[in-house]
Amino acid sequence: MLTPILLACAAATSFAITNHIDKYLISRAVKNADPRALIVISTLIAGAIMSIVYMFICNFQFTFDFSSIALLLFNSALYVAALIFYFKSLSRDDPTIIVVMFQLIPVFMLFLSPLFLENQTITPWQLFGGILVTLAALFITYEPSKRRFSKKRLATLAMMAFVSLAYAIWYIVERYVNETHDFNQTIMWSNITMFIIGVFIMIFLKSFRKSFNKMIKTNGAKVMGMNFINEVLNSAGGILSTLAGTMASVALVSFVSQSVQQFAVMIIGVLIAKLFPKTHKSKLPRSDFIKRIIAIIICIIGLGFIEFG
Secondary structure: OHHHHHHHHHHHHHHHHHHHHHHHHHHHHOHHHOOHHHHHHHHHHHHHHHHHHHHHHOOOOOOOOHHHHHHHHHHHHHHHHHHHHHHHHHHHOOHHHHHHHHOHHHHHHHHHHHHHOOOOOOOHHHHHHHHHHHHHHHHOOEEOOOOEEOHHHHHHHHHHHHHHHHHHHHHHHHHHHHOOOOHHHHHHHHHHHHHHHHHHHHHHOHHHHHHHHHHHHHHHHHHHHHHHHHHHHHHHHHHHHHHHHOOOOHHHHHHHHHHHHHHHHHHHHHHHHHHOHHHOOOOOOHHHHHHHHHHHHHHHHHHHHHHHO
């Protein structure tokens, strides 16, 4: 049992590192926190690279029904919309705050899964867990020193609620398509449709194209390199999670991964602040730090009820 838990922890750490790389990219590597250039990289370039990788994995077998391709194309467009708001949220706040709000994904999945997937039900304990996670996401917007909820963070929460809803739909559609298709082929076509969306963006959305060209001329090598590292870490995290899922229950792996990721994001953030103090403009107040710990603990308890309730 120890091996799958360690694998899930490694996956969570990989995802936590990507959260901080995303924060750096949108806050410092891209001027004016413009997410458009990053969107092009995440669709056109990443989609092309991952499509080629999975073409080899699938031995260039492209057999796939049109309705499933249409669903994955919709999924890719939804993913892009979610990325835009995710980057905007990261430009406004710390990854520790964002990762707690991200835990709304399993809450939305809890309520959406019975509508689209077979043999999916909601227990009273899972409902209670969903309420706890939602309260944790709301609590993280509270400012103890001012004794009020931050309007800025409430706006960020609204954006992350949309992001979480979009990701939940994305996961459900992927699972739905994968029920009748080979897993690797589903991933291959998911990346192909992502590439198609990237081509559409570059051809028809002039502002995205100009932003991408400007980024390439000013800071292209650095951004492309870090984005490549991000894709590798994301893929590694996905592979480790899948491998852990073959050794233990999916519920256990999901719970460990989501729980560890939140603490990993905070620990990595503290290390960055210690090692690279210039990257942090101000010191985090003790009350705010304690509030984040409490929010994470409440969130983890809620996730436990969702996964095992």
